[in-house]
Amino acid sequence: MEKVRLTVYRSSGEGRGRFQEFSVPFEEGMTVLGAMRYVEQNLDTTLAVRWNCKAARCGSCAAEINERPALMCKTRVESLGMDSTITVTPMKAYPNVRDLVSDPTENFDISGRIPAFKPKKGLKKPWVFYERDVERSQEFRRCIECFLCQDTCHVVREHKSGYVGPRHVIEAAALDMHPMDALKRHVYLNREAGLGFCNITKCCQDVCPEHIRITDNAIIPEKERGADVFYDPLVYAIKRLKGENK
Ligand code: SF4
Ligand code: SF4
Ligand code: FES
Structure with a gap:
């Protein structure tokens, strides 16, 4: 089965974070949020990732994907190239709460x-x-x-x-x-x-x-x-x- 390789920012919200590698099974139409949800449900339940609508309507899943600000639920993994590792980080303009969650209050x-x-x-x-x-x-x-x-x-x-x-x-x-x-x-x-x-x-x-x-x-x-x-x-x-x- 084809795999999606990910490098995900992990942090407790204090001090510098680190990157963690994951590999998840690819599914047709999978989004970056879908891949993160797979990680959260099957590989590491401590991953903090914010989402709500999964339909590009609520703005909750905003992050940086390969260093470009984007909605995770609107970004298909195929669009990023299946050969390369996808890097996912939180929005850098705001304080980091934990992992991929930032605080835009x-x-x-x-x-x-x-x-x-x-x-x-x-x-x-x-x-x-x-x-x-x-x-x-x-x-x-x-x-x-x-x-x-x-x-x-x-x-x-x-x-x-x-x-x-x-x-x-x-x-x-x-x-x-x-x-x-x-x-x-x-x-x-x-x-x-x-x-x-x-x-x-x-x-x-x-x-x-x-x-x-x-x-x-x-x-x-x-x-x-x-x-x-x-x-x-x-x-x-x-x-x-x-x-x-x-
Ligand atoms: S990018 Fe800015 S203007 Fe566009 S929907 Fe998000 S907050 Fe609104
Ligand atoms: S400086 Fe900021 S607000 Fe002005 S055009 Fe560039 S990105 Fe937009
Ligand atoms: S989960 Fe609502 S915009 Fe992505």
Whole structure:
């Protein structure tokens, strides 16, 4: 029977971990999560691996496969080449809890700091808006909060710049694009959330399992709005006079 060879990161959550080799029987259509579940059930029941839906919907099984951030349940082992060993490690951007489980809790704190939806003044109830009005932001609402985009972002991962990261830019952009919302979050993003540190490499967009065009449709437009406010002297002066740019 054909075998899948794996190198899996093992750690107690404290100090440096180590790699452990496993070999599991291949089954047609097997995913990396399937291989991990085989290990957990048959070879080493102490392996900590997080999963929930097994259908790329919950984001729980986010990890790094051959050093690329990916969902384990969405990655078929054949797609990685049956001749080579598959390396599975936890997301490196976050504290390691144990083995393949990392703790992305900081993202929920960051979400809490994004200025919330604020309805425009004078709106008459019931609020009416049409599908076409929210079409642009629907893309961002496909986010499953796997945080793979955050994990792959070198600014989030390596520089302590205070940049909130791509997941949170789409969150803010979705609110900004809402037809009933009164706020403009590009000021927050550019002034407080470190958006200027993003250098538009698009790595976040490349790993998103929902194929959200994070850089093209959220980061670049928010940067452009920020540039209009902060670097166009006329716009800056007008907004300043109107008290919109404090
Ligand atoms: S485009 Fe910006 S947010 Fe996305 S990975 Fe690159 S630096 Fe990070
Ligand atoms: S934007 Fe994509 S990669 Fe980032 S958290 Fe949402 S689904 Fe995951
Ligand atoms: S187990 Fe839910 S996304 Fe993989």
